[in-house]
Amino acid sequence: MLTMKVPLRAAEQAKQDLIRRGLFVPGYGVPKESEHLYFPVKERFDAPYDFVERDLDERPGQPGTLKEALAGKLPTDALDKLKTAYDQVGSIAILEIDEDYRQYDALIGKTLLLTNPKTKTVLAKDSRHEGTFRTQQMRLLAGEDTRLAEHKENGVVLAVDVEEVYFSTRLSTERKRIAGLVQPGERVLVMFSGCGPYTCVLAKNTAAREVVGVEINPRGHELALQNIARNKLLNATAYCGDVREVVPCLGAFDRVVMPLPKAAETFLDVALAAANDGATIHFYAFLPEDASGEAHGWIRDACQRSGRPCKVLGTVRCGQQAPRVCRFCVDFALSK
Ligand SMILES: C[S@@+](CC[C@H](N)C(=O)[O-])C[C@H]1O[C@@H](n2cnc3c(N)ncnc32)[C@H](O)[C@@H]1O
Known part of the structure; x- marks a missing residue:
């Protein structure tokens, strides 16, 4: 097999160039020797690298990336x-x-x-x-x-309708992070719960007493109920409706998750009214990458209005919405 011998430091660029020109041959291993990689190629061309005949391992099970193919x-x-x-x-x-x-x-x-x-x-x-x-x-x-898929994440299986219900695989690490913060015996409220990814992951991976999801989209709620049952989560429940109407009927919570980054600030009053003294709230927002402080202002104002002193525990960046616009989660605690 004809290969192109490329120094490691130039390998990524050279590979992209080969793929772009349609000269990369997928389905073979790319051997590495000392400081060089050997890319399988269709033919010689004008390049600043040596072309070398080599035996390469076939990788029939790996037909290469989409771009290569x-x-x-x-x-x-x-x-x-x-x-x-x-x-x-x-x-x-x-x-x-x-x-x-x-x-x-x-x-x-x-x-x-x-x-x-x-x-x-x-x-x-x-x-x-x-x-x-x-x-x-x-x-x-x-x-x-x-449009219906079965997705595995953080130890649960989720039925997801990718067109009728919001779902992002890219939030799995964030869901795991929140699960790592839940303390035994907590009552956790997941506002805007969709088909139940947060509800199920938190119920499965923590010793929470109860995890309660609230979702306005009936199809999302239907799938959340299926997902709770399918994963045998006896400590999870789900309600369908607008959080503004449903949450006031659900009692008090030790932790509130607010995964509606487009407009969560308009529901801070609902979250605060449902939160026990000392509760932790996870507030999501889309903001320019250097402007996460804006969310702190919304939180401070809402807490002041409701007479609930609070302290920001930390802010994490957990996704990208557009170039230079990120999804942030601000974790804050109410005073005891
Ligand atoms: C960004 S999605 C998050 C869904 C889910 N938590 C997840 O991570 O996959 C926001 C969800 O909030 C729901 N939603 C929007 N406004 C709502 C409201 N007032 N009350 C309850 N749910 C609402 C939407 O239908 C949507 O499913």
Whole structure:
């Protein structure tokens, strides 16, 4: 097999260049020797590297990344713009495809089915997260025409409707972080609970006395009930409705989670009214990357209005909404 011998420091750039030109040959190991990698290539070309014949291990089970597999099939401008990262929700892969390249939907979808054996359905995002339910339209690129997936995360199995209910796999580390903070015997309220990822992960991985989710989207609530039952979570419950109406009927909580970063500040009064003295509140917000302090101002003002002194425990960055706009979680505690 013909290979191109590239110094390690230049390897990533050289590989991207090979893929872009359609010269990279997927399905083989890339050996490393002293300070060089040997990339399998289709042919010699004008490059500042040596070309060397080598025996390479075949990796038939690894047909390469989506970009590698599409090299030579998509025009280079489309290949350059293709986002390599995609979300995998159970057996559903969800891509973002530039509007100008929709004519390649089927090719991209079918290629992804071949490169990722776990994937049975390939969808593309057709809109941003919209409306009260924060849902996103999708179109089918290839595979089985379904929006329902079974996703495993932090020790629970979740039924997820990727089009009718908000769900993000990218929050799994954040859910684990919150689970690590829950103390034995706590009553935990999850406002805006969707199909129950926080509710289930906290109920499964902590010794909370009770974890209660509240969600306004009936489809999300239906799935949350299924997920609680499926994971046999006797310490979890879910209610359907607007938090403003439902939460005041649920009693007092030791911890409140507010995963509605688009508008959680408008519900701080509801969270504060439901929180015991000494409770911890996890408040999410989308803010410019250097402006997380704005959330501290909303929290301080809301606490002052309700006469509940509070202390910010910390702020973590837990995602990206847009270039230079991040999802932050501010953890704050009410005075005892
Ligand atoms: C960003 S999603 C988070 C869903 C879930 N917690 C998760 O992490 O996957 C926000 C959720 O809040 C719900 N929601 C919006 N306004 C609400 C309200 N007033 N009362 C209850 N739920 C609401 C939406 O339907 C949506 O499912």
